[in-house]
Amino acid sequence: MNLCERIKAIVGANGWIDAAELRQRPVDFWNATPTHALGLARPASTEALSALLALCNEARQPLIIEGGRTNLVSATLGDAQTLLVSLERLNAIGRPDAGAMTLEVGAGAVLEHVQQVCAAADLRFGLDFGARGSASIGGALSTNAGGFQALRYGVARDQVLGLECVLADGTVLSHLSSYAKDNTGYDLKHLFIGSEGTLGVITKAVLKLQPKPTSCHTALLAFASFEQVIATLTALRRSLNGTLSAFELMWQEFFQFNVDALLQGRAPLDASYPYYALCEVEGFAGEHDGEHFQTLISDLFDSGSVVDAVIANSERQRAELWRIREEFEDEIQLFSTLIDFDVSLPLPRIEHFADQVREALALQFPENLGLHVLAHLGDGNVHVTTGLPSAARKDDLKRCVYRIIAELGGSISAEHGIGLAKKAYLHYSRSPGELALMRTLKGALDPHNILNPGKVIDAATPN
Ligand SMILES: Cc1cc2nc3c(=O)[nH]c(=O)nc-3n(C[C@H](O)[C@H](O)[C@H](O)COP(=O)(O)OP(=O)(O)OC[C@H]3O[C@@H](n4cnc5c(N)ncnc54)[C@H](O)[C@@H]3O)c2cc1C
Incomplete structure (x- = not known):
């Protein structure tokens, strides 16, 4: 049996979409070009996912985990040799525990469905953003999503008590704890939250809930x-x-x-x-x-x-x-080559940042098509959108803004992650020592570099 047949044997006929069929669908929310991949596997259980990863690890088969594909940083973009793995069938939503204020969910559950289940029990999962109808819990945790209510409830990372993950070699790490205090050594869940599918696959989570306001x-x-x-x-x-x-x-x-x-x-x-x-x-x-x-x-x-x-x-x-x-559809029309920034800064420097960007655009990019600035201000997260008539100077403009961010001690990614789109700019926010440690972690957890290879950071040494 070839690799695709062995994968099909693990996930079943319903769990497999072949390369030709995949070309009918767009890459992601933003990229309307056809999807090129080896195929898409849809495991229906943690055990099936574990077997699938063990097989891919042994075969050195690169793969990308997909949630709702709503990320804004080309985090799920692959090529014809890459296997796509969707967790959409791992979407069970448990019953909210009103006393403990917790909920166990499968990583493939859609954020809006989780919100609805919580609301029906007079509870709230305090994560909300525009892509709620498509984004999955696994995707939201893997990108450590923020959104409108981070001011009150924190980001995704703050709202998880326990996690089940599968490592690149198929090892299942199940630590679905539902209590707040758990000081048993390293808090491993935080390695996987925000790691954009490069260190392991999130399969289940125990979410922390809040009372639903009236x-x-x-x-x-x-x-x-x-x-x-x-x-x-x-x-x-x-x-x-x-x-x-x-x-x-x-x-x-x-x-x-x-x-x-x-x-x-x-x-x-x-x-x-x-x-x-x-x-x-x-x-x-x-x-x-x-x-x-x-x-x-x-x-x-x-x-x-x-x-x-x-x-x-x-x-x-x-x-x-x-x-x-x-709403931003009209903005997309306005900025023909749209360039958007999702950055964080210390609160007292936000006004200065916006002014500096405005000045830099006027001086260095007078052809710019305007500047829109928004902020989830309570958490220091600023969204800047601009555009150029053509893509020729897009990278220069990005470097210019990221340099300003670095000088002001900010972060080049507040809530959208790094993916592929921001990988080249990571050094504006992370020191050489931090980048080296990230490479070491990637090499230790995914020694054959099969998990979302090329995203966020390159592995230390190719295997
Ligand atoms: C209209 C719109 C508004 C948005 N607003 C916000 C906002 O306010 N705040 C915000 O933070 N984001 C926002 N986003 C970005 C996006 O919705 C989030 O990044 C979301 O968390 C991605 O979830 P997803 O299921 O679509 O993940 P995907 O896009 O499918 O994947 C994102 C990354 O996570 C990895 N991944 C997915 N599932 C898993 C898993 N189970 N285990 C391991 N890795 C996994 C993927 O490999 C990829 O690297 C917005 C997007 C849109 C389109």
């Missing part, structure tokens, strides 16, 4: 200066007793662009301002939460921290405000 209030606040933005964030954090769930900052150019594109210029506020923040508070005290939020906003208004505001008075109005923040 009220939600949303406001759009406007500011004349960045100092006002910081003062408001600080005041809201202090006064809202941990119930602030989102503080999404939008610089004027992006805000105005989306208002024009989506709402035909029907701006939620009458005047124009340098900064807008979409704030959401989700509490447990019903009407009282709304009154408290309104009082806080009028106090901020009186103290001069907020210069204009609108509070959503219906679900429709809330959805409209979120559309301004979330």
Whole structure:
């Protein structure tokens, strides 16, 4: 039997899609070109995945684990010789434990389904982002995803108690602990979380849940200066007793662009301002939460921290405000060669960073098609999007922005990971010593370099 036949024998006929059929589907969410691969295996159990990995390790067969393929860094891009492995059949969602506030899920479970199961039990899994309808739990953990509620609940890493993983040689590491305190040596789960499928395969996780809030209030606040933005964030954090769930900052150019594109210029506020923040508070005290939020906003208004505001008075109005923040289809049309940055910085340096990028673009890339800046401000995560008329100077522009990030002590990837797209720039955020340790870890856990080879970092020595 050849390798594909041996793989088919492990995953069954339903678990195999051949190369010709795969060419009918796009590579991923962003890349519409056909998928080229040896084939796609869909194991239905941890045991089948373990046998599959052992076989591939023995045959030195490179493979890429797939979740929903919504990553933004070409992390699941392969070639015709690479085997794709999808965990979509490992998608069981257990029953939430209301007492322990935990939930065991298969790595192939879709984030939105997990959110729905939790909500039905008056609980919440505190991870949320635009790709919720396709992204898998395995993908979210492997990229250590962030999103809108990281301000309140932390990133993916903060919301996992236990993990089951399979190593490159097929060894199953099952540590599905459901308790918060577990100081039994190295915390191995954190090796796999955020490693983008290069160190092992996540098959199951025990997620940490939160009580589901009973009220939600949303406001759009406007500011004349960045100092006002910081003062408001600080005041809201202090006064809202941990119930602030989102503080999404939008610089004027992006805000105005989306208002024009989506709402035909029907701006939620009458005047124009340098900064807008979409704030959401989700509490447990019903009407009282709304009154408290309104009082806080009028106090901020009186103290001069907020210069204009609108509070959503219906679900429709809330959805409209979120559309301004979330939609980006028109942006893709605007920036013909779209270049986007997902970076982190210390909070006090964010304004300076945005100003420096603006200056550098004006001076060195005057042909740029505009600059849109957004931030999940509470966690220091800034999204910058720009575009050039052609791709010729794309890499120069990337280097220019990453240099600014390095000088300001930031991270070149806040929440999207490294994949292939950012691999060449990793040294802007990681020291030679750190890069060497990453190579050592890759070599130790995947000595034949079969797991997502070429992504994040190259192995120390080819085998
Ligand atoms: C519209 C949109 C909005 C987004 N917003 C955000 C956001 O706000 N915050 C954010 O952090 N991200 C965001 N993303 C990026 C993306 O959704 C996340 O990176 C998501 O976590 C990827 O999940 P996935 O299942 O699609 O993984 P994939 O894209 O399939 O895979 C991502 C990486 O994880 C690896 N992998 C997948 N499953 C496993 C597994 N079980 N074990 C080991 N490795 C595995 C893959 O090999 C790959 O390296 C957004 C994407 C889109 C399209």
